[in-house]
Amino acid sequence: MSVRRLAPLLDQPASFAFTPENLTWLDGQVAKYPDGRQASAVIPALWQAQKQNGGWLPQKAIEAVAVRLGMPTIRVMEVATFYTMFNLEPVGRYYIQLCGTVPCHVKGAIDLKQTLLNSVGDERHVTEDGYFSWLEVECLGACCNAPMVQINDEYYEDLTPDLLIKLIDDLRAGRDVKVGPQDGRVSSEPKGGAKTLTDPALFDGSLVGGWRTRFENSVTAETDAGSATGKNDMKPGRPGATNASQSSATNAPAQSAQNGESPKAADDKAGASDTSKTTVSEPGASADAKAPQSDKSYTMTPSKPEEGRVVAGSKGTTPISGTPTSGNSEGGQGAGEKPAGVDPGAKPGAAPGAN
Ligand code: FES
Structure with missing residues (x-):
C-alpha cells in the first residue's frame, strides 16, 4: 500500500473536467479561505474529483485541480500521492479496505484477507465485472x-469469513445490506447485549429527582439517630477552644455596637445594624495572630532609599560583612563602619535619620 504511483497510461483517461455542479461546489470550498489562499481547498477539490471519476484520481483530474486552484501541478501531485485516501489507479464499484492492524488481525482479519483473495482476487485487482477491488489498510x-472492512463510505464490522462472503454476494446482487456490526450487536456494546444501565426506569424519566429524595431521607434519618444518641453535641477540638457555632461574633461592627462602642469607620456604621455581616472568629484565634510562616527563611532585600531602606551601592549602604567595599571611594566604607545617613536605631519604614 505504500507504493503511490499514477496508474499506467493505458488506464488514464484522455481528459477530465469538473461537472457544473462540482464546479459550483468547489467554488464554495474556495470561498471559505482568504483571497490568494485558494490552495487550501486542494484536498476537497481532489476528493470531489475522485468521486466524480468513479473512486480514483487520473492524472488529468490532478491537472484540472491545479488549473482551477492556480497551483503548480507538482504541488497538487504531491498531495495526491501522499494521502492514501486518494486512489491513483482504478478501483471497483465497491472498493473494499480491509483493516489489518493488530486488533483486527488478532480477531480474524487474516481469515478475511484469505477470503478476499479467494473471492475478489489480488490486492488492487478489479474484478472482471468491475464490481470489486480491495486493499489492506491500517487501523480504521x-x-x-x-475485524472490519470499509466499503466505499461505510463500515462493516464484527465480520467472519462467511459474513464477508454474504456481504459481497448481496452487494453484487444489488440487495440491501446492513451497515455496521454484522453479528447482531448494537454499535460496540458487549457481545450478547448490554450488561449495565439496563433498567428501563433510567430512560423513562421516572427517576429524575429520585436522588434528592433519597439524599434528604438519609440526612433526616442520620439527624434523628444523632439526636437520639447525643452525637450531635459537638465538642471543642482542643482544651480551651469553643465550637465555632457557639462562639460569639467578634471583630465586627454589630458586635462593637452591642458592646457600646462607637463604629470607627463610616462603613462600620452601616454594618453595625446588620448582624448578618458579622464574622465568627475561629476558636483560639486572636486579633494579632500571625499568618502561617513559610518554612523557607528569607531576608528582606532593601529596595528604595526613599522608603527608608538601604540600597546596595548607594550612599549610606551598610556593606555586608566580609565583602569588599564599593569602588566608589566617595561613599565607600569598610565593614564595621557606621554608614552615613543610616541610624541603626531607626524604625522600619522611617526615613533615614528620622527617629
Ligand atoms: S485495528 Fe482494525 S479498526 Fe482499529
Missing part, C-alpha cells in the same frame, strides 16, 4: 468491532 478506528 473501529477496533471495538474488529
Whole structure:
C-alpha cells in the first residue's frame, strides 16, 4: 500500500473536467479561505474529483485541480500521492479496505484477507465485472468491532469469513445490506447485549429527582439517630477552644455596637445594624495572630532609599560583612563602619535619620 504511483497510461483517461455542479461546489470550498489562499481547498477539490471519476484520481483530474486552484501541478501531485485516501489507479464499484492492524488481525482479519483473495482476487485487482477491488489498510478506528472492512463510505464490522462472503454476494446482487456490526450487536456494546444501565426506569424519566429524595431521607434519618444518641453535641477540638457555632461574633461592627462602642469607620456604621455581616472568629484565634510562616527563611532585600531602606551601592549602604567595599571611594566604607545617613536605631519604614 505504500507504493503511490499514477496508474499506467493505458488506464488514464484522455481528459477530465469538473461537472457544473462540482464546479459550483468547489467554488464554495474556495470561498471559505482568504483571497490568494485558494490552495487550501486542494484536498476537497481532489476528493470531489475522485468521486466524480468513479473512486480514483487520473492524472488529468490532478491537472484540472491545479488549473482551477492556480497551483503548480507538482504541488497538487504531491498531495495526491501522499494521502492514501486518494486512489491513483482504478478501483471497483465497491472498493473494499480491509483493516489489518493488530486488533483486527488478532480477531480474524487474516481469515478475511484469505477470503478476499479467494473471492475478489489480488490486492488492487478489479474484478472482471468491475464490481470489486480491495486493499489492506491500517487501523480504521473501529477496533471495538474488529475485524472490519470499509466499503466505499461505510463500515462493516464484527465480520467472519462467511459474513464477508454474504456481504459481497448481496452487494453484487444489488440487495440491501446492513451497515455496521454484522453479528447482531448494537454499535460496540458487549457481545450478547448490554450488561449495565439496563433498567428501563433510567430512560423513562421516572427517576429524575429520585436522588434528592433519597439524599434528604438519609440526612433526616442520620439527624434523628444523632439526636437520639447525643452525637450531635459537638465538642471543642482542643482544651480551651469553643465550637465555632457557639462562639460569639467578634471583630465586627454589630458586635462593637452591642458592646457600646462607637463604629470607627463610616462603613462600620452601616454594618453595625446588620448582624448578618458579622464574622465568627475561629476558636483560639486572636486579633494579632500571625499568618502561617513559610518554612523557607528569607531576608528582606532593601529596595528604595526613599522608603527608608538601604540600597546596595548607594550612599549610606551598610556593606555586608566580609565583602569588599564599593569602588566608589566617595561613599565607600569598610565593614564595621557606621554608614552615613543610616541610624541603626531607626524604625522600619522611617526615613533615614528620622527617629
Ligand atoms: S485495528 Fe482494525 S479498526 Fe482499529
